[in-house]
Amino acid sequence: MKNIKIAIIGGSGLSQLNGLKDIRREVGRTPYGDPSAPLTIGMQGENEIIFLPRHGLSHQIPPHQVNYRANIWVLKSMGVEQIYAVGATGSIDPALKPRDIVIPSQLIDYTYGREQTFYDGSNAMVEHIDFSHPYTEALRQRLIAAAGTLKASLHTKGVYAATQGPRLETAAEIDRIDRDGGTIVGMTGMPEAALARELEMQYALISLVVNPAAGRDGDAVISMQDIVAHLNAGMKDVCRIFEVMLSTPG
Ligand code: HPA
Numbered sequence: 001m002k003n004i005k006i007a008i009i010g011g012s013g014l015s016q017l018n019g020l021k022d023i024r025r026e027v028g029r030t031p032y033g034d035p036s037a038p039l040t041i042g043m044q045g046e047n048e049i050i051f052l053p054r055h056g057l058s059h060q061i062p063p064h065q066v067n068y069r070a071n072i073w074v075l076k077s078m079g080v081e082q083i084y085a086v087g088a089t090g091s092i093d094p095a096l097k098p099r100d101i102v103i104p105s106q107l108i109d110y111t112y113g114r115e116q117t118f119y120d121g122s123n124a125m126v127e128h129i130d131f132s133h134p135y136t137e138a139l140r141q142r143l144i145a146a147a148g149t150l151k152a153s154l155h156t157k158g159v160y161a162a163t164q165g166p167r168l169e170t171a172a173e174i175d176r177i178d179r180d181g182g183t184i185v186g187m188t189g190m191p192e193a194a195l196a197r198e199l200e201m202q203y204a205l206i207s208l209v210v211n212p213a214a215g216r217d218g219d220a221v222i223s224m225q226d227i228v229a230h231l232n233a234g235m236k237d238v239c240r241i242f243e244v245m246l247s248t249p250g
Pocket residue numbers: 088089090091163168169185186187210211212213214
């Protein structure tokens with residue numbers, strides 16, 4: 001993995017990435033508007049890492065208002081080839097517990113009203129990308145290998161359901177997603193993955209479970225306090241996984 005430009009897109013609980021050397025900041029501009037934040041650029045081993053917090057530096061941008069096109073475009077314009085995205089999720093499959101790490105293998109998109117393509121007709125091009133396997137297998141395997149060296153409870157497959165937010169789902173919505181085959185649910189995984197594919201960038205997601213999804217913990221109400229506690233503890237594991245992965249020659 002020498003001299004490849006790698007981007008990490010941080011989600012809730014990960015607005016900053018520690019451990020980078022020779023850090024600089026760059027403000028990116030794109031034809032689609034401003035990315036969520038200035039880019040933090042630094043070295044980890046032999047790789048240049050570009051970090052972008054999806055929700056902004058102070059977590060001020062809700063999932064449905066993230067400028068996904070600007071975020072992906074700016075990374076492409078900087079020569080990024082590989083994107084590792086981070087996302088917090090609720091668990092639908094009862095085998096998945098808070099603080100577990102899931103490296104999803106598939107996704108289902110329930111979002112709406114988001115700018116979801118670069119091929120929107122404005123550039124007089126009609127293009128249909130192949131998206132049968134939305135996550136790049138080689139990147140998934142790198143995450144799995146790194147996570148496997150740590151104590152974190154790891155699930156090497158999963159079906160990520162992307163919902164619109166910002167509200168959480170109803171129990172009936174979660175039952176429907178379950179019937180569809182979804183195993184984890186989050187609000188930011190799409191259209192990000194598809195936009196990366198449109199620009200021919202490799203993309204994988206590392207997901208931290210932070211709550212049982214709606215209706216999956218009896219009558220309990222989903223507690224924001226619990227979510228924040230799991231985010232704070234679990235994102236440390238996610239950072240460790242990146243440190244191990246980026247310092248392992250690939
Ligand atoms: N639903 C949607 N997004 C989420 C959840 C959830 O339960 N938990 C964390 N992100």
